[in-house]
Ligand code: C2E
Ligand code: MG
Ligand code: MG
């Protein structure tokens with residue numbers, strides 16, 4: 001957690017010199033504080049989901065979005081997920097937090113898919129820790145029921161590391177989620193412990209090509225993207241290109257036959273209110 005210690009030291013106005021001179025003890029104390037603050041964050045309504053649109057490259061229409069967690073810390077301001085998801089995972093808080101995320105995202109999906117509106121699938125990031133809980137698929141089913149959300153309106157994003165140990169529990173849970181109508185996406189595809197056998201052994205609907213492949217323009221990276229697109233096409237899987245930032249990147253993706261993209265070029269993650277407004281005026285979401 002050296003990174004988060006550094007970050008917190010910066011935020012609390014300490015100079016780097018002082019940070020280095022007092023080693024990681026400060027980091028450990030701050031981290032402990034972060035942990036107890038995070039425990040209260042759900043109860044105190046400090047968590048919020050932002051939504052980043054996924055765009056059909058064919059016509060620029062928004063077909064869904066990814067729910068991304070934000071924490072408004074009362075003293076430290078907005079803390080990005082990269083700085084607290086790890087703490088939540090280590091402390092087990094991710095279970096309550098993850099349930100809150102599911103509930104909130106499904107509530108939004110139900111609103112976005114109300115009668116007469118075009119379909120909008122909301123993707124929810126799941127931590128491998130959430131799969132250690134044997135009731136995950138039941139929890140998801142409960143949340144769908146509570147929120148009046150259809151399984152078809154959500155997708156779960158999992159990491160390659162989850163599939164690494166080929167654990168029976170994970171396989172069962174994924175099959176249950178999939179059988180209930182929920183889509184399954186592999187996040188950051190190609191950067192973790194990629195194994196082609198995952199694609200044969202698990203019910204995977206979507207590959208999200210990691211940003212690191214998209215933002216490089218060298219020949220080999222581009223060939224890799226094309227190879228991933230080709231695998232997905234053969235297996236009948238969807239592909240989402242992550243982290244698209246430029247028109248050149250988009251142009252390459254269109255030429256390569258990629259159907260869906262997500263990235264700052266189209267939109268940053270936006271608060272729910274903005275997502276709902278864009279949805280109420282479908283023409284506003286077309287480029
Ligand atoms: P991710 O699931 O791969 O999400 C994509 C991240 O890339 C988001 O960062 C998003 O804001 C950022 N991004 C999107 N487009 C662009 C772009 O064009 N350029 C660049 N440079 N970045 C882009 P964010 O919101 O900070 O989330 C970071 C990670 O935290 C996520 O990576 C995900 O692994 C995790 N995370 C976020 N929300 C949740 C959650 O509710 N539960 C769990 N378990 N993890 C979450
Ligand atoms: Mg994701
Ligand atoms: Mg990703």
Ligand code: MG
Pocket residue numbers: 188
């Ligand atoms: Mg990522």
